[in-house]
Amino acid sequence: MNQAISLLVVDDEESVRNSLYNWFREDGYEVGTAKDAYEALQQIEKAHWDIMLLDIKMPGMDGLELQRRVREVNKEIVIIIMTAYASVDTAVQSLKEGSYDYVVKPFNPDDLSHLIRNAAEHLSLKNENLQLRQDISHLAGMEEIIGDSPQMKRVMELVRTVATSDSTVVIRGESGTGKELIARAIHCHSPRRYFPVVPVNCGALAESLLESELFGHEKGAFTGAQSRRKGKFEMADRGTLFLDEIGNVSQKMQMELLRVLESKQFTRVGGNQTIHVDIRLICATNKNLEKAVEEGTFREDLYYRINVFTIILPPLRERRSDIPLLAQHFINKYAKIMNKEIKEISPQAMDLLIRHHWPGNVRELENAVERAMVVGKPPYLRPQDLPFQLSSEPVEESAEMDSLAEIEKRHIRHVLERSGWNISKAAVTLGIDRVTLYNKIKKYQLRK
Amino acid sequence: MPRVQVVPLLELKTETRDRLFTAIEQQTTWPAELMLLPFDPQYAYDVAREQYHSSQLLLGLKNKSDLNDDKILAIVPFDLFIPILTFVFGEAHLNGPCAIVSIYRLRPEFYGLPPAPGLVVERLVKECIHELGHTFGLRHCKNMGCVLNASTYVEEIDLKTHEFCEDCRGALLQTGSSLIQ
Numbered sequence: 001m002n003q004a005i006s007l008l009v010v011d012d013e014e015s016v017r018n019s020l021y022n023w024f025r026e027d028g029y030e031v032g033t034a035k036d037a038y039e040a041l042q043q044i045e046k047a048h049w050d051i052m053l054l055d056i057k058m059p060g061m062d063g064l065e066l067q068r069r070v071r072e073v074n075k076e077i078v079i080i081i082m083t084a085y086a087s088v089d090t091a092v093q094s095l096k097e098g099s100y101d102y103v104v105k106p107f108n109p110d111d112l113s114h115l116i117r118n119a120a121e122h123l124s125l126k127n128e129n130l131q132l133r134q135d136i137s138h139l140a141g142m143e144e145i146i147g148d149s150p151q152m153k154r155v156m157e158l159v160r161t162v163a164t165s166d167s168t169v170v171i172r173g174e175s176g177t178g179k180e181l182i183a184r185a186i187h188c189h190s191p192r193r194y195f196p197v198v199p200v201n202c203g204a205l206a207e208s209l210l211e212s213e214l215f216g217h218e219k220g221a222f223t224g225a226q227s228r229r230k231g232k233f234e235m236a237d238r239g240t241l242f243l244d245e246i247g248n249v250s251q252k253m254q255m256e257l258l259r260v261l262e263s264k265q266f267t268r269v270g271g272n273q274t275i276h277v278d279i280r281l282i283c284a285t286n287k288n289l290e291k292a293v294e295e296g297t298f299r300e301d302l303y304y305r306i307n308v309f310t311i312i313l314p315p316l317r318e319r320r321s322d323i324p325l326l327a328q329h330f331i332n333k334y335a336k337i338m339n340k341e342i343k344e345i346s347p348q349a350m351d352l353l354i355r356h357h358w359p360g361n362v363r364e365l366e367n368a369v370e371r372a373m374v375v376g377k378p379p380y381l382r383p384q385d386l387p388f389q390l391s392s393e394p395v396e397e398s399a400e401m402d403s404l405a406e407i408e409k410r411h412i413r414h415v416l417e418r419s420g421w422n423i424s425k426a427a428v429t430l431g432i433d434r435v436t437l438y439n440k441i442k443k444y445q446l447r448k
Numbered sequence: 449m450p451r452v453q454v455v456p457l458l459e460l461k462t463e464t465r466d467r468l469f470t471a472i473e474q475q476t477t478w479p480a481e482l483m484l485l486p487f488d489p490q491y492a493y494d495v496a497r498e499q500y501h502s503s504q505l506l507l508g509l510k511n512k513s514d515l516n517d518d519k520i521l522a523i524v525p526f527d528l529f530i531p532i533l534t535f536v537f538g539e540a541h542l543n544g545p546c547a548i549v550s551i552y553r554l555r556p557e558f559y560g561l562p563p564a565p566g567l568v569v570e571r572l573v574k575e576c577i578h579e580l581g582h583t584f585g586l587r588h589c590k591n592m593g594c595v596l597n598a599s600t601y602v603e604e605i606d607l608k609t610h611e612f613c614e615d616c617r618g619a620l621l622q623t624g625s626s627l628i629q
Contacts, residue, residue, distance in 0.1 A: 018503065019530035025542050027598065028587040082532075108534050110600035 005120050006030040006048065010040040010066070011055040011082065016105075020053060023112070037061035037069070044070060044077075051078045051119050054099075056090050064094055071098055076126070078119045133194065144181055146329045149319035150448045155182065155311060162309050163189035168261075170246075170306055171284040173313030176363030179284035180244060182311060187240040192280055195239030198232045202253075203245030210253055215260075217269035225270065233266060233277050240280045246306065247287030247298065258302045281306065316358040316365060320417040323354050326362060330369035331381065341378040349383045354418055356388060409444040412437070421448050450517035452476065452580065453483035455509070458525040458551065464569050471573045471610050475595070476580055476620070478519070487512055489524065502528040502539040506546045519583050520546045521576055527552040537599065538575050540582035543623075547579035553602060571602065574610045581612065585623045589616050 007029045009020045017033040024031045032049065034040035036058055043049070052070065056063035067079055081102035083091040091102035100119055103111060145156060162169055163186045171179045180199060187197040205213055212222075216231030232241060243249075249257065260266045265276045283306050292298035316323065327345055335342050345353070349372075358364055368387050376385035412430065419425040427437045440446075452472050460468075465482065472480040492504040505528070509520050528536050528550040537554070540547035554571040556564050577595045589596035594613035599605045612620060 013531065015501075015503070015531040019532045022503070022539070022542065023530070023533070026540075026582055026587055106529070106532055106534050108600070109536065112533065113598065113600050 005050050005123070006032070007116070008032045008034060008040065008043055008049040008052045010034045010037070010052060010058070010063070012036055012058045013055075016055070016082075023109075024116075027113075027116075029116075037063075037066040040066060041069060044074060049077055050123050051080065051116065053080050053082055056081050056083045056087050056094065056102075064090060064097070067094055067097060067099060078123055080115060080119060145178065145185055146326050147319065147322040148325055149314075149322045151314040151319045152322060155313060156185075158309075158311050159185050160189060162186060162311070164191070165309075166190075166280050167308045168281045168283070168306050169309045169311060170289075171282065171311045171313065172289075173284075173286065174315045174361055175286050176361035177313040177315060178362050179286075179313060180242065182313065183240070183242040183244075183282040183284060186282060187242075187280075190240070190280065192239050196236055197240040197242060198236035199242040199244060200232050201244045203248035207250045207253055210249070211256065212269050214253075215256075215266050215268055218271040220270065222270065228268070231268065233260065233279065234275060236279045237277045238279075240282055243281065243283045245285060246283040247285035247289055247292060251297075251299070254299045254302050258299065258305055261302075261305055316361045320354055320414075321420045323365065324350060326365055327353055327369055330366050331373065334370050334373040338373055340373060340376075342373060342376055342381060344380040346380050346382050349381050349386055352383050352386055352388070405444075408440070409446070412440055412444065413446050416441075416446065450478060450519070452478045452480040452519045452521055453513070454480055455483050455485045455487065455513075455520055455522045457487065457489065457522060460523070464572070467569055468573050468576060471577060472521075472580065475577050475610070475612055476584065483513075483520070485509075485513060487522075489526070494529070497529055499527045499529040499535065500524070501530070502536055502548055502550075503530055505548055506539060506541060509546045509548070510541070510544075518545070519580060521580060522546070522548040523572070523576070524548060524550050525552060526550060537602075537605070538579045540579040542582050542587075543585035544583055547576075547583050549575045549579055554605070559602070567606070570610070571605050574605055574608060575599075577610050577612075581616065581620070584620055586612075586616055586619055589613060591615070 007024050009017050009024075009031065010033075011017050011020075012035055014035070017035065021031050021033055032043055032047070034043050037060060040052070040054075044052075054063045054066060058066075061069075063081060067081075070077060070079065079094075079099040081091045081094045081099050082105055083102055084105050088102075088104065095102060100122065101115060103115055107115075145152070145159075147153075147155075159182060169183075169186060171182050173179055183199070184197055187193060200210075200213060202210060208222075212225075212229075212231070214231050214233055216229050216234055217225050219225060219228050243257075261281060264278065265274050267274055289298055289303055289307070293300050293303050316326075327350065331342060331345060334340070353365070353368070356368075360367070369381075371387050372381045372385035376382065412426075415426045415429050419429065423434055423437055427434045430437065432440075454465075454468070454472075469480040472478065487509065489500055489505055489508070492501040492508065493499075494501055505522065505524070509522055513520055528539065528548065530536055530539065535553060536550075538547065538549035549572065551568065551572055552558065554568050554575065556562060556567065574595055578599075581596045586596055588598040591597060591613040592607060593609050594616055595608055595610055596612065596616050597604070597608045599608070
């Protein structure tokens, strides 16, 4: 019944070892014994033990010293100290040094059963907690950010670098480039990851609503405030607050935000109690903040307060080599959600996706794939399933007035991106040899 | 044919013996019989604790008897202990030949309550089947009603039945010890 739990009994008295060995075996535990500290250390080196019952008084190395040695190599093992009445002080000392509990010899059978049951439960909760933490990291980690292009690799590198610090981050990029995903990835790799990440879309709320949303309100603060409500700042305590579209915040709110960010304290709307919070701030915007500062629509002091570390997300059209990966990711996602047997996309349809301009970026691509998955039929997506057609599709911005060299440069870059910078493949498509292609790349200073 | 040899170190009333033997035969399918073994438990007495060391008694029983494939179940009137615990109701060799059960803490008088002979017999039967279960290699069971549910209080003995649950019965069959096969 308890096969999952292993127990090591360390006691110099053979009768104690044998008693406990038999007792625990009847309970279904996997049991081992050691007559002294040296034997115990050998056992711990050889196998994994969940719980160690340790006699405090042993010849040679005593239980307390053994506990210290064990803790050096195994922080997870649950140690229960067995002590005679006379050495309770030492047992208390062992508790201070990290043992789970102690029990005075001889024990009441019921006490022993409870103690081991509690220790096993403690262990299982610890393991469950560890598992959940791993699951969380997996769910909201870098795995969700799809992209193999040099631009995205650089972004991920920046995410890893900044995540470990507590600095404010500004994520900039066009709408639909995945700014919130990047904010979540930073949070999930930061020491604050076991606390909440609270997103607020500042652009979607009117000034008065945003104030109440961010700082909360007291009962009766305004018409409709029927009860006290916590704001996003409070909810994000010890975690991360993600302010999306910070560039759209009114002047008054900019001032409020600056005050809170500097003092790390605020009062709820309609209240007078000062609330202290410990948050990490991540902001995102698709606006040109520098220009807004110049024009006087964005406070310069707030700009400098938040602009500590910037991550710029490239638009999808600048990382076309990621489109096949992203498209496949969304196909897998929606095949699962819609329970459809569509696993792939035809080369012609993929070609359309790669050539599209994607003004709405990854969000637009996801919507296009989702729509195609709705209308498409197994086994793969076809061009007619996509919400746009090649004929109506501008590959790039109008090249009408560009020079021949400019058009050549753009076309070579396009072919290179489509081939994933496979020089031989791109050269074949362009109808030139590899050396010529290398020379053109050099001439136009094209880079991956 | 292997049997369960019952060695009482106290006087067992005929009704108690019949009740116990019937339960043993029903639950283990092994026939039970009385064994009169000259056995002096004094060597296992601990003067300081005023109790008998049950593990030593089990060893003594094992050495004293000519077992073949039989199981030995001793029933004693005195209090039992193992060194690390304040007391035990009984003890057994896991997947071994011997088991021992004490009637000492099964009596309501031990807890200052009026005597209840019928209740003591029921408790004794349950503890005997429980310890015999261990000799067949079975471990404690989480099923509250199963006789192999661990009991550290006498009230817990009263809560369970004298029967193996379905899982334990299945396990008993698998051990190859049962004659049901």
